Amino acid sequence: MPEYNRNVLQLLRQPMEDRSVTIVRNEGTYEYPADFMLVAAMNPCPCGYYPDQAKCTCSPQEIRRYQNRASHALLDRIDMKVLVSQVPFDRLREEQPSGESSEAIQRRVVKATEIQWARFAGEGIRFNSQMTGKQIRNYCPLTPDCEEILKNAFYQMNLSARGMHRTLRVARTIADLESCGAILPRHLAEALSYRMMEAAEGGY
Ligand SMILES: [Zn+2]
Structure with a gap:
């Protein structure tokens, strides 16, 4: 880039x-x-x-x-920034790559897509990424735990209003990938982890 x-x-x-x-x-x-x-x-x-x-x-x-x-x-x-470290030699040479298969991930993605289509039926949008501020308030209710995490992150990571909205859309999607109706603290924490890079000094 x-x-x-x-x-x-x-x-x-x-x-x-x-x-x-x-x-x-x-x-x-x-x-x-x-x-x-x-x-x-x-x-x-x-x-x-x-x-x-x-x-x-x-x-x-x-x-x-x-x-x-x-x-x-x-x-x-x-929305998502990930720091990629060097892959060790042994990992590159593994016969059986560890982790989930592409087929299994595809099934989860298709399911998460269907959840979003059902959620936004009649809303004029199809995906979490298209949610307006009002729709985020409707579809991303937070538990008191999550509210606290978001508030801390807002101040500690110096999140913008835009950054906060984008974080909530990503958290909603991470929860959808687990077919989980509620956004749980771990979903929000993962979404915030994709914003860590800009919180660090100098962009990295
Ligand atoms: Zn250099």
């Missing part, structure tokens, strides 16, 4: 938020639908080895400049 010009990346903000692109020309203003799923990857520094001090050859300024290309405003609009 940071290989793109910062201005180009900034332009993504509007379509990511509004799911439409507005183009202004002399003849008039045009609006086009732009409902897409953004999947992006970035290295932690230009050489890719930071924070491994033994291998990284970048200066602190180079690292800061590189990470700053993905602005906080842009990262705020990405």
Whole structure:
């Protein structure tokens, strides 16, 4: 992602938020639908080895400049950010990869999709990601435990209102993937973990 010009990346903000692109020309203003799923990857520094001090050859300024290309405003609009560490050799060579099979995951995803279609019948939307603030209040009721977790995270992680709404949509989806009617503390904690990156200093 940071290989793109910062201005180009900034332009993504509007379509990511509004799911439409507005183009202004002399003849008039045009609006086009732009409902897409953004999947992006970035290295932690230009050489890719930071924070491994033994291998990284970048200066602190180079690292800061590189990470700053993905602005906080842009990262705020990405629902899930995951820090991926190097895979050890033995894991790469495993004959039988551990974890759930793709077929099992697909079944859960299909089920979670059906739950959402049923939930939003008559609402004019199909997915949790499309919920408005009002719909989030209706469909993401929180237990006192969850309310406390969210409140702490709001202050400690310096969450924006947008970040909080996005966290709740993700938590709703994690609960749906377990076919769980209520958002439980573990669902909310997982959703918040995908926001940790921007809470850390310098984006990482
Ligand atoms: Zn480096």
